[in-house]
Amino acid sequence: xxxxxxxxxxxxxxxxxxxxxxxxxxxxxxxxxxxxxxxxxxxxxxxxxxxxxxxxxxxxxxxxxxxxxxxxxxxxxxxxxxxxxxxxxxxxxxxxxxxxxxxxxxxxxxxxxxxxxxxxxxxxxxxxxxxxxxxxxxxxxxxxxxxxxxxxxxxxxxxxxxxxxxxxxxxxxxxxxxxxxxxxxxxxxxxxxxxxxxxxxxxxxxxxxxxxxxxxxxxxxxxxxxxxxxxxxxxxxxxxxxxxxxxxxxxx
Amino acid sequence: xxxxxxxxxxxxxxxxxxxxxxxxxxxxxxxxxxxxxxxxxxxxxxxxxxxxxxxxxxxxxxxxxxxxxxxxxxxxxxxxxxxxxxxxxxxxxxxxxxxxxxxxxxxxxxxxxxxxxxxxxxxxxxxxxxxxxxxxxxxxxxxxxxxxxxxxxxxxxxxxxxxxxxxxxxxxxxxxxxxxxxxxxxxxxxxxxxxxxxxxxxxxxxxxxxxxxxxxxxxxxx
Amino acid sequence: xxxxxxxxxxxxxxxxxxxxxxxxxxxxxxxxxxxxxxxxxxxxxxxxxxxxxxxxxxxx
Numbered sequence: 001x002x003x004x005x006x007x008x009x010x011x012x013x014x015x016x017x018x019x020x021x022x023x024x025x026x027x028x029x030x031x032x033x034x035x036x037x038x039x040x041x042x043x044x045x046x047x048x049x050x051x052x053x054x055x056x057x058x059x060x061x062x063x064x065x066x067x068x069x070x071x072x073x074x075x076x077x078x079x080x081x082x083x084x085x086x087x088x089x090x091x092x093x094x095x096x097x098x099x100x101x102x103x104x105x106x107x108x109x110x111x112x113x114x115x116x117x118x119x120x121x122x123x124x125x126x127x128x129x130x131x132x133x134x135x136x137x138x139x140x141x142x143x144x145x146x147x148x149x150x151x152x153x154x155x156x157x158x159x160x161x162x163x164x165x166x167x168x169x170x171x172x173x174x175x176x177x178x179x180x181x182x183x184x185x186x187x188x189x190x191x192x193x194x195x196x197x198x199x200x201x202x203x204x205x206x207x208x209x210x211x212x213x214x215x216x217x218x219x220x221x222x223x224x225x226x227x228x229x230x231x232x233x234x235x236x237x238x239x240x241x242x243x244x245x246x247x248x249x250x251x252x
Numbered sequence: 253x254x255x256x257x258x259x260x261x262x263x264x265x266x267x268x269x270x271x272x273x274x275x276x277x278x279x280x281x282x283x284x285x286x287x288x289x290x291x292x293x294x295x296x297x298x299x300x301x302x303x304x305x306x307x308x309x310x311x312x313x314x315x316x317x318x319x320x321x322x323x324x325x326x327x328x329x330x331x332x333x334x335x336x337x338x339x340x341x342x343x344x345x346x347x348x349x350x351x352x353x354x355x356x357x358x359x360x361x362x363x364x365x366x367x368x369x370x371x372x373x374x375x376x377x378x379x380x381x382x383x384x385x386x387x388x389x390x391x392x393x394x395x396x397x398x399x400x401x402x403x404x405x406x407x408x409x410x411x412x413x414x415x416x417x418x419x420x421x422x423x424x425x426x427x428x429x430x431x432x433x434x435x436x437x438x439x440x441x442x443x444x445x446x447x448x449x450x451x452x453x454x455x456x457x458x459x460x461x462x463x464x465x466x467x468x469x470x471x472x473x474x
Numbered sequence: 475x476x477x478x479x480x481x482x483x484x485x486x487x488x489x490x491x492x493x494x495x496x497x498x499x500x501x502x503x504x505x506x507x508x509x510x511x512x513x514x515x516x517x518x519x520x521x522x523x524x525x526x527x528x529x530x531x532x533x534x
Contacts, residue, residue, distance in 0.1 A: 043483075044476060054487035058496045065500070104507055112496040119492050136421050143418045150408050159471040160404050164418060167400065167464060171422050174453075178425035182432065217504060224511040231518035241526035 014239040020223040027220035038209030062112035064211040072102035077169040080162035092158035097226035103141035129183040264353035282315040304373035305434035320398040343466035351399040359391035382437040386430035389450035396461035403468035
């Protein structure tokens with residue numbers, strides 16, 4: 001007979017702490033294995049690109065980073081909204097844990113985008129729609145982080161962050177559309193980087209594997225940070241003190 | 253609802269009238285900041301005419317942001333904001349009225365200065381009209397967006413910088429289509445589509461920003 | 475295997491700087507981030523431990 005999993009139980013910080021602790025080794029292992037396979041295929045199986053030579057191999061980290069930067073933002077806005085609407089502390093803590101990782105992925109997307117752009121288009125930075133939108137996404141992340149860090153009252157910070165994240169999420173399509181339009185208007189000056197190299201399916205495979213690898217990594221590092229936040233906020237609660245008193249390694 | 257709107261608006265305008273110098277600071281900043289650009293990029297008329305719309309718009313953005321810190325801070329400091337929220341009156345109407353007041357004091361003067369500034373950059377008739385019209389449609393949007401930022405950062409030390417960081421990305425659509433309108437006129441095309449989009453942005457923001465501001469006030473004050 | 479030699483691999487058809495510049499920075503960031511997060515968790519655990527110790531002393 002199977003036990004029904006009552007998912008809402010993980011809304012409690014103590015249950016989340018327990019579950020994430022169990023999952024972490026698997027998440028790190030998945031990230032490592034997927035990265036190994038993805039990069040092996042990307043560097044030792046996938047052929048040289050006809051037009052871009054070997055420089056195209058940057059997409060194996062550029063595209064996954066860009067995709068994850070967007071996924072993490074949506075997740076962050078979602079959990080922040082849940083924390084605000086349902087008054088669920090754990091959801092807000094998850095949103096706070098997601099933000100730095102999302103910002104990091106955005107930075108990686110921009111950095112690798114620049115390093116890919118230089119040999120391909122001759123300039124370290126091109127103001128094309130995708131890169132410019134990615135830059136604006138970085139600003140949205142930084143705004144969220146700056147705001148929640150600036151507010152001392154934890155619950156006020158959570159709710160203010162939720163509002164900012166939601167407003168940002170709603171505006172992202174509007175901003176992206178206007179940047180796309182702006183880019184086509186000034187087409188003469190820029191070359192689009194959205195024209196991805198025509199991908200042999202083996203290249204696509206490697207890219208997808210790396211995307212899943214980044215996804216596993218994101219779960220892992222966000223869980224670690226969320227566990228830190230849980231301990232920081234719940235230090236006075238009974239379950240945290242129990243953890244130490246029972247000699248269960250609080251340092252595990 | 254209309255009475256509340258008018259009461260708050262008239263109060264804000266009266267307070268601004270009593271502190272005329274403070275109210276004029278954004279416009280002074282606007283003109284000074286704009287004047288820096290020719291000094292920075294050189295006086296060639298052709299180049300200046302090309303970059304003028306962008307400069308005017310960005311400086312208008314920054315000028316609007318600067319005056320936003322005081323939007324709610326003064327009322328919060330003397331307790332009148334809490335009183336206003338406690339009365340049970342609609343915070344959304346209050347937010348809308350305050351944004352309107354901010355625009356009348358800080359935004360509208362920029363719109364009226366715009367033609368003169370445009371002349372400094374040797375812009376011609378149609379382009380001047382487009383610049384002024386785009387600012388007329390765009391600056392209220394900036395005031396509305398800014399009021400959300402102002403309410404969220406109430407009482408924080410670095411509120412000014414935070415408002416800028418939070419609101420500027422959101423104002424990019426208005427910036428893009430506002431300057432795009434002038435560019436279209438310069439290229440001999442119609443700016444009708446740009447005005448329509450600016451108008452749509454204004455309506456969308458007018459409907460969504462006051463509720464967001466009201467929510468932000470509740471978050472910041474309770 | 476596409477690469478004739480290790481040297482060819484590092485040279486990346488002339489694009490070595492760009493490819494390895496991207497991968498190196500990404501790798502460093504994705505190693506530093508987990509390390510920082512783990513350090514934050516350890517410190518939080520230590521502080522929680524101290525809080526529990528003080529509470530216990532207060533009770534006994």
